[in-house]
Structure formats: structure tokens, C-alpha cells
Amino acid sequence: MTRLLIRSGIWVFACLILTANISASASSAEAAQVGADPGLDGVWWITSYAAELKPIDGGAPPLKADALSEYQQWKRAVQTDHTVDQVKTHCLPQGVPRLMGAPYPLQIVQTADHITLLHESHHVIRHIYMNDVHPNDDDLTPSFMGDSIGHWEKHVLVVDTTGFQVRTMERVGFDLRTSLDDSGLPHSEKLHTIERLRRIGDGNLLEDLITIDDPGEFNKNWTVRMVYRRQPGMRLLDYVCGETHRNISKVKRIS
DSSP: HHHHHHHEEEEEEHHHHHHHHHHHHHHHHHHHHHHHHOOOOOOEEEEESSSSOTTSSSSOOOOOHHHHHHHHHHHHHTTSSOOOOHHTTOOOOOOTTGGGGGOOOOOOOOSSSEEEESSSSGEEEEEETTTTTOOTTTTTTOSSSSSEEEEEETTTTEEEEEEEEEEOOGGGGEEEEEOOTTTHHHOOOEEEEEEEEEEEEEEETTEEEEEEOTTTTSSSEEEEEEEEEEEETTOOOOTTTSSOOOOHHHHHEEO
């Protein structure tokens, strides 16, 4: 009887240890899956290109009447060669969201307090300052790419950008008109964007949801979606005005 009780006790103890080990392993696996930061480092290439941005929920951008008239005039002028896109012609920084929609690769370099986006298109470098604040209005100089502040919400990188410039370079003999996309969609000095970047699918895709807040040109906020695929082993190439650039014929084009 004593031996039976001892054997039973040993068996129960062994079961408890085995159960504890299984639970610990499961907890560790779950923690690794939920808690590990997958990171955004690497080279990414947009999966499809559209010259004209469209809201994620369909329809056309909610332009105000005056802005819509300006947009239509701009497109007619470009089509009839009465004006040119100076940003593209002079390989200038394209701003947000325009640069994020370019059909060229970009590389993301991630550290704890700073994320850098290296764009092959026009060789633009975009800085995202983590867990920081925007400068005061008096200290914030409007720029092509604006001032970007980021923070993490679990595995989502949230980027708040403001301080965009609208027109510049009149001093060199022409009027530069910056826009939200390659079709000339206008924005004002009130433009404010909020991006939410995260890896999706099997982790080899990167999604960027860009909300456009610009009460100067639009009746309401609206959001566009861009998706990029990871490119292991790819290196960024030179991008020089007037020179041959990367072959982008494989990028799907959406009319």
C-alpha cells in the first residue's frame, strides 16, 4: 500500500512538472508571437502605382469647390503642355503622401529613437523622430517633407507630419506647385497627415494607411492605402535628373 501511494505521488508530481513545462513553453511562444517587434527594417517596393490618389472607401477626394476648379485647371494645363510639374522636372522632394506612392523602392532604417526612410525616388531622405513633439509654430520652418513625429502602438508605427510648404522657388524664375500626387492634387499650408504603418500577411508586406487632414482644400479628412513588398537583397540605385532610372515596368499601374 505504501509503495502504491509513493508511486502515485511520483506520477502526480511528474504530471505537474510536465504540465508546467508545457504551459511555460506555450506562454513563451505566445509572448514571442505577441510581444516581439517584427520591425520595419529593410527595402520595400510598392505593389501598385496610381498617379491619382483615391480614398480607401471609394469615390473621389472630397475637394472643396475652389480646390476642385484649381485641380481641373492644373490637369488641363499639364495635358496641353501649358505648364510642367516642377517637382518632377527638378527632382525635388515630393512630400507626403506623394513620395510614399512613388513606384521606386525605399529603405527603412529603424532605431529606438529615430526611423529613417531612404527613398530611391529623387534620393529623398525622410526623418521620423520617435516619441518627440513638433517644434512650436514660430520655430517650424515649412519644408517639402514636413516635420514627422512617430510612436508605436503595439506593432503599428504611427507617424504625425505637419509643416508642409506649398509654393517656393519663385526667386529663380518659376512658381513651384507642390501636390499630393502625380496628377497635381492640391494641398494647402494646413496639410497634416497621419500614417499607420504595419507589416501584414506573412510579414513580407507593409501597409501604410495615410489620413489626409487639410481643411484648406478638402471638406473632410480622407484616407489612402499603400502596400509594399519586402525586397531581400535589393540595393537602392542612383536617381539623377536626366539620367536613366530603375526599370519600373513590373510595378502594377492603376488608372
